[in-house]
Amino acid sequence: MSSFATSRDGTRIAYTVEGSGPPVILVGGAMQFRGFDPNTVAMATMLAAQGFTVVNYDRRGRGESAQAPSFTLADTIDDLRALIDAAGAPAALFGSSSGGSICLAAAAAGLPVSALVLWEVPLGAEQGTDSAANLVGLREKLAAGIGDDVIAYYMKDMPPEWLEGARKSPGWPVMTAMGPSLEPDTESLAWTQSAPRAQLWSAITAPTLAVVGEQTLPIMPLAAESIAANVPHGSMATIPAANHSWEPDVMANRIAEFLRSLP
Structure with a gap:
């Protein structure tokens, strides 16, 4: 419970x-x-x-x-x-x-x-800028409101077979629904490079x-x-x-x- x-x-x-x-x-x-x-x-x-x-x-x-x-x-x-x-x-x-x-x-x-x-x-990389750029891009995808695009963007730097497997899995709708909650993940990674x-x-x-x-x-x-x-x-x-x-x-x-x- x-x-x-x-x-x-x-x-x-x-x-x-x-x-x-x-x-x-x-x-x-x-x-x-x-x-x-x-x-x-x-x-x-x-x-x-x-x-x-x-x-x-x-x-x-x-x-x-x-x-x-x-x-x-x-x-x-x-x-x-x-x-x-x-x-x-x-x-x-x-x-x-x-x-x-x-x-x-x-x-x-x-x-x-x-x-x-x-x-x-x-x-x-320490003091790199990739996570800050990813945060900007993620926020743009979130503002557009297309859940599939949000998850695809978040996973763009992962092995491509991971995204392909996710798209084919029964859990894909669950993943696309939680897109807004990925913002603190990306923000925290950007913070580690700040x-x-x-x-x-x-x-x-x-x-x-x-x-x-x-x-x-x-x-x-x-x-x-x-x-x-x-x-x-x-x-x-x-x-x-x-x-x-x-x-x-x-x-x-x-x-x-x-x-x-x-x-």
Whole structure:
């Protein structure tokens, strides 16, 4: 059964809680929410069984959190603040893909975060301009109001077979409906290029683990290395995984191992 937290602008954020112990909040990336992401749902149960209170939520504009007046990075950080208040501060954050850049922004903004585990955050080059350009382009597509075009634009730099597979899948209508919620993903990635990363992330006090799969896109290890080098307490790990996806038990075990290793 879902519970609900109320964000600063009144948006109701739906979430599920499992387990008992130190809180861990799961922050989905693009196109992820509880009803559309069985891997994360399974991982939440496995992580909870290892002694953690696991909060899995639908980001605004998705699932049971579908109604929202706006979709900005600041809104999304406010949502996380409400969830941390509900779970009990401080809380660890697990960020999947672009959810990882949202987690970095939340921690840098001063939210009470005890630890960060970040899975394959697709960072561009430090102080590059590609994500800012993508944000402009995404907003243009959103303004035009054609959901298919929004998702195709968002996925334009991914392997073409990923977009082709998405178009042919029964989940394509679900993906096209959540287009507005992709704005904070893109905005958070643009933020990671907006200044030198050591400067952007200097206020992050939480121990941070950047995780990549053994078989992955070339951008991912470079991004993880950048996180490990520029977050004050950053490190990097590799797990058995491929194609920007992971097995629930493998990820649950790696998160638990990292969190248990902390003082």
